[in-house]
Amino acid sequence: MKKENNDEKEFIKGYDITKYERPSIAADIAVFSIMPDEKDNYRKLPEQKLRLLLIRRGAHPFRNDWALPGGFARKGETVRETASRELFEETHIKRAYMELVDVYSDKDRDPRGWIISNTFMALMDGNKCKHRAGDDASEAQWFDIELEKEAEERNFLKGEDSIEIDTVYCLKLSCEDIKLSSRVKEIKSYQDYHESVSYNILESGGLAFDHAMIIVCALKKLREITEIDGRITFNLMPEYFTLTQLQKAFETILDEELLAANFRRKIAGLVNETDKVLEGAGHRPAKLFKRNVEAFYKSR
Numbered sequence: 001m002k003k004e005n006n007d008e009k010e011f012i013k014g015y016d017i018t019k020y021e022r023p024s025i026a027a028d029i030a031v032f033s034i035m036p037d038e039k040d041n042y043r044k045l046p047e048q049k050l051r052l053l054l055i056r057r058g059a060h061p062f063r064n065d066w067a068l069p070g071g072f073a074r075k076g077e078t079v080r081e082t083a084s085r086e087l088f089e090e091t092h093i094k095r096a097y098m099e100l101v102d103v104y105s106d107k108d109r110d111p112r113g114w115i116i117s118n119t120f121m122a123l124m125d126g127n128k129c130k131h132r133a134g135d136d137a138s139e140a141q142w143f144d145i146e147l148e149k150e151a152e153e154r155n156f157l158k159g160e161d162s163i164e165i166d167t168v169y170c171l172k173l174s175c176e177d178i179k180l181s182s183r184v185k186e187i188k189s190y191q192d193y194h195e196s197v198s199y200n201i202l203e204s205g206g207l208a209f210d211h212a213m214i215i216v217c218a219l220k221k222l223r224e225i226t227e228i229d230g231r232i233t234f235n236l237m238p239e240y241f242t243l244t245q246l247q248k249a250f251e252t253i254l255d256e257e258l259l260a261a262n263f264r265r266k267i268a269g270l271v272n273e274t275d276k277v278l279e280g281a282g283h284r285p286a287k288l289f290k291r292n293v294e295a296f297y298k299s300r
């Protein structure tokens with residue numbers, strides 16, 4: 001046993017790590033929040049909007065284009081630590097829900113060279129976030145985000161069981177008079193009873209690197225997780241909320257209207273009623289609820 005350990009030590013000492021080319025590692029974060037629409041000031045409860053934080057790049061490459069907050073890993077950091085550090089630099093938020101979206105490693109994704117992006121999504125109550133421009137950024141802004149299906153084409157490959165579905169998505173991001181519009185193609189193929197998915201950027205529309213594609217993937221993942229397990233949505237909520245506000249948050253993410261009775265049945269076990277009410281939002285004050293923390297401890 002001891003001999004083997006010594007062998008291994010010798011092997012590691014003599015190992016030439018430079019014989020493989022090494023990529024640079026970056027982490028990006030798609031930071032989502034739900035915030036009231038400031039333009040909607042005629043209602044007591046303004047419409048809630050799903051928002052994404054973008055940074056205007058202050059340096060080359062893609063100077064002046066908009067990008068997800070992100071940056072290179074520092075020596076010794078895990079990529080999650082890199083993402084948390086970058087998130088804190090931009091939002092001053094230390095703890096937020098973070099989930100890996102995917103790893104983006106296309107050789108041409110960054111003109112500077114082989115740079116792999118590990119992208120996380122972070123969800124937060126946007127009202128708590130004091131975003132500020134970081135060292136390498138000239139501006140940080142919350143953008144309203146919308147994703148529309150523009151076209152879908154189905155092609156049978158060999159027989160009835162093999163199909164390729166091409167979907168073109170139009171991603172719209174807007175912040176006051178800044179309007180970004182990107183088009184991303186999703187290619188889903190089902191062959192031999194297995195699904196594979198890939199994406200192509202058709203138009204970047206003012207977004208840097210491959211971030212248009214990454215944002216589409218992040219939003220689709222947020223929607224998928226919300227459909228499977230609604231607990232993720234609570235990360236966008238303040239401590240106290242009405243059931244209507246919670247339903248609106250679900251509807252904003254899923255981009256569809258939900259039936260109140262079905263919705264309330266579904267989330268009943270996840271919330272606890274409090275003795276507080278929301279004042280000033282109509283003739284009858286609405287009851288405020290909190291997370292039922294025990295239901296959140298349960299493993300997924």
Ligand SMILES: O=P(O)(O)OC[C@H]1O[C@@H](O)[C@H](O)[C@@H]1O
Pocket residue numbers: 026027028060061067068069070071072109110115117136209
């Ligand atoms: O902002 P700098 O530090 O220039 O570069 C980091 C970015 O480089 C890209 O590959 C990554 O997606 C990340 O956003």
